[in-house]
Amino acid sequence: MKQNDLMVRINLSSIRNRLTALLVAGAIGLGALISISIWWVVDGELTELMDHGLQESAELIHNVLSSAPDPTHQQHPSRPDSEYAEHLIWQLVNVDTGKVIARSSNAPDTPLATAWHADVQHAVNAPWHMVTLEFRHSKQTLLVVAQTEEERHEALVDTLGYTLLTTLTVCALGIWAMSRRMRVELQPLQQLSDGVRNYDPLLPATAPTSTGRAELQPIENAIYDLGQRLGQRIISEQAFTAHAAHALRTPMAGIDAQLALAIREAPEALRPRLERAREAASRLSRVMQALLGMFRSGLEPRRVQIPLRQLLEPLGSTGLHLAFDPYGQIEVDPDLLTPVLINLLDNAHRHKAKNVEITVSEIGAMTRLIIQDDGEGCPTEVFNNMREALDRQDYGPQSGFKGLGIILADLVMRAHGGRTKLLSPASGFALELTWPRGHTATAS
Numbered sequence: 001m002k003q004n005d006l007m008v009r010i011n012l013s014s015i016r017n018r019l020t021a022l023l024v025a026g027a028i029g030l031g032a033l034i035s036i037s038i039w040w041v042v043d044g045e046l047t048e049l050m051d052h053g054l055q056e057s058a059e060l061i062h063n064v065l066s067s068a069p070d071p072t073h074q075q076h077p078s079r080p081d082s083e084y085a086e087h088l089i090w091q092l093v094n095v096d097t098g099k100v101i102a103r104s105s106n107a108p109d110t111p112l113a114t115a116w117h118a119d120v121q122h123a124v125n126a127p128w129h130m131v132t133l134e135f136r137h138s139k140q141t142l143l144v145v146a147q148t149e150e151e152r153h154e155a156l157v158d159t160l161g162y163t164l165l166t167t168l169t170v171c172a173l174g175i176w177a178m179s180r181r182m183r184v185e186l187q188p189l190q191q192l193s194d195g196v197r198n199y200d201p202l203l204p205a206t207a208p209t210s211t212g213r214a215e216l217q218p219i220e221n222a223i224y225d226l227g228q229r230l231g232q233r234i235i236s237e238q239a240f241t242a243h244a245a246h247a248l249r250t251p252m253a254g255i256d257a258q259l260a261l262a263i264r265e266a267p268e269a270l271r272p273r274l275e276r277a278r279e280a281a282s283r284l285s286r287v288m289q290a291l292l293g294m295f296r297s298g299l300e301p302r303r304v305q306i307p308l309r310q311l312l313e314p315l316g317s318t319g320l321h322l323a324f325d326p327y328g329q330i331e332v333d334p335d336l337l338t339p340v341l342i343n344l345l346d347n348a349h350r351h352k353a354k355n356v357e358i359t360v361s362e363i364g365a366m367t368r369l370i371i372q373d374d375g376e377g378c379p380t381e382v383f384n385n386m387r388e389a390l391d392r393q394d395y396g397p398q399s400g401f402k403g404l405g406i407i408l409a410d411l412v413m414r415a416h417g418g419r420t421k422l423l424s425p426a427s428g429f430a431l432e433l434t435w436p437r438g439h440t441a442t443a444s
Helices: 003-009 015-066 148-196 217-265 271-293 310-317 332-350 378-394 404-417
Strands: 088-094 099-103 126-135 142-147 304-307 321-323 327-330 357-361 366-374 419-422 429-436
Touching: 015 088, 015 126, 015 142, 015 148, 015 271, 126 148, 126 310, 148 217, 217 271, 217 419, 304 310, 310 332, 310 357, 327 332, 327 366, 332 366, 332 404, 332 429, 378 404, 378 419, 404 429
Parallel strands: 321 357
Antiparallel strands: 088 099, 088 142, 126 142, 304 327, 357 366, 366 429, 419 429
């Protein structure tokens, strides 16, 4: 099975992405909470501070004017055309007449207030915050000291803006630092993944090295133990395969030879039975070769460039007429593909096929081999079940597979990095094998 195909079909969730998203969401939430808290605290404290400053400024101006010889005398501003932004102004207002008798440069001509109030208040129909004070020696004179709303708003916005900017900068730097640290801490997982990918149970030297993390130590031990058991099983299966190939090949060849002699010497009435026995023994021999090929575990395909004729001509004893390009070449492991062809041709013969057409073509970097017969085909329901089973590599009893042919073909193709596909011909049965071309040796 190609691991990349499985990764495409499954939407995997990344631990790094999940942690990053959690970190960003937490930072944004914390930043918002801090911002709201700062806004609430700073807004109240800064407003109170500016009110106190306004009151102190008013008292200072009041003391200065109280010390003047005649603070109620009509005074004109010394700089009536001042160009600087005056955010704090004062007025002397005659309470009886409701007129301004003295003012600062940028103070309005109309009085902001005509009555004394103990607290800071907002001027009616004017953008000013003001404080009013009375003179002991002149009760009809009222001092009004005011500050613009614009100045108070600007001070508040600047203070909050710089505070929030600092908070967000600190949060961003924290996210960046945590993200970098998270990548460093997750690196052992990538190291372990690379080690497992390159681990060959038959080569103990390729076992993954320790990451030095206590949390990953049980996984590393489990992988090592599993590799040890898997390697031992592979060695046992290889030994069994080699022994079985040697132990079974000679008896099967002897049985075939003895049956051939028996057919020649037997009476005419017994020959059909002996021929059927020989055919069954021949089929058993082909199944044995397929099983031995399928269980050749732990080995990569040994690809060679080989003529298609060299693979197919020894299979002509199946009683089928094989149509193929005698000059065609394919790049494949012949030891694996031969039992596949044996079983597929045996399936075609059992399903009453007389002719089998085998075509080879190249599509980009892929080799495609199509095997199509003129047999009785496959029922639609069974065909659909087998097609779905191939996609999910389900070779169980419910898959619709009755023999080794298609299963073995799919296993061999996946070992080559390819896949097996069931086609829908107008009649008969057709199978498509595709696999990528790679580095090969030339068949002798």
